[in-house]
Amino acid sequence: MTGRKTRSRAAAVTAALTGCALLLTGCGIKRTGVIESGHAAAAKVPGGKNIAVLYFISKDGDRLVPVPFSIGTDYILAPTPLLRVLLNGPIGPSSAAGLTTQLPKVPGDKSDAVTVRRSPQDKGLTVQVPFAVSGLSELARAQLVCTIGVSGVRDTVSPVTIEGTDTTLPSADCRTSQR
Numbered sequence: 001m002t003g004r005k006t007r008s009r010a011a012a013v014t015a016a017l018t019g020c021a022l023l024l025t026g027c028g029i030k031r032t033g034v035i036e037s038g039h040a041a042a043a044k045v046p047g048g049k050n051i052a053v054l055y056f057i058s059k060d061g062d063r064l065v066p067v068p069f070s071i072g073t074d075y076i077l078a079p080t081p082l083l084r085v086l087l088n089g090p091i092g093p094s095s096a097a098g099l100t101t102q103l104p105k106v107p108g109d110k111s112d113a114v115t116v117r118r119s120p121q122d123k124g125l126t127v128q129v130p131f132a133v134s135g136l137s138e139l140a141r142a143q144l145v146c147t148i149g150v151s152g153v154r155d156t157v158s159p160v161t162i163e164g165t166d167t168t169l170p171s172a173d174c175r176t177s178q179r
Contacts, residue, residue, distance in 0.1 A: 052077050052151035055143045055174075056090045059098030064142055066150075067094050079116035079152040083127060086147045087114060102140035104131050116148055124159030124171055125152050133164030146174035 055064045069085065071077060077085075087106050090099040106114055106129070113130035127144050145160040149172075152158055162169040 052082050054086050055146040056099040056101055057139050065099055083116050084114050102137050119161055126161045126163055128163045132166040133162050134167045145172045149174040
């Protein structure tokens with residue numbers, strides 16, 4: 001009788017290990033990269049419609065992270081001050097969470113050169129910054145485009161043109177493909 005119990009246990013252990021091995025192999029499904037499509041996800045942020053969204057870079061440096069931003073429930077932050085807040089980089093909990101920026105800081109004496117205006121013929125918004133933009137990384141460009149494109153005009157995702165001291169970049173939308 002002891003031999004049967006041992007064989008039964010051995011068979012049960014073998015079956016369990018085989019099942020685990022099959023689960024670990026993933027049934028032959030290969031890993032894929034991120035599937036890119038559409039605009040950045042919209043999210044309802046507690047606190048009402050006067051909340052803007054700043055886009056910073058994850059602590060791993062590989063993607064944008066939306067960060068809700070508000071200076072009060074009765075006040076809507078205009079696009080130009082919002083851009084200035086973005087250029088100052090993450091602070092408080094965002095900084096503590098390891099979020100970063102790839103945008104250069106703008107010295108206080110040049111902060112008047114940071115502006116946001118409507119593009120000609122209502123084709124979105126134009127961000128003007130006092131630094132060269134041709135060498136900005138894709139993530140840095142996406143920080144500008146997504147922050148202003150999503151929060152610059154309420155209830156609208158606007159295309160954004162970036163104008164620097166060296167060139168003007170083509171208009172772009174905030175898309176998830178800009179990581």
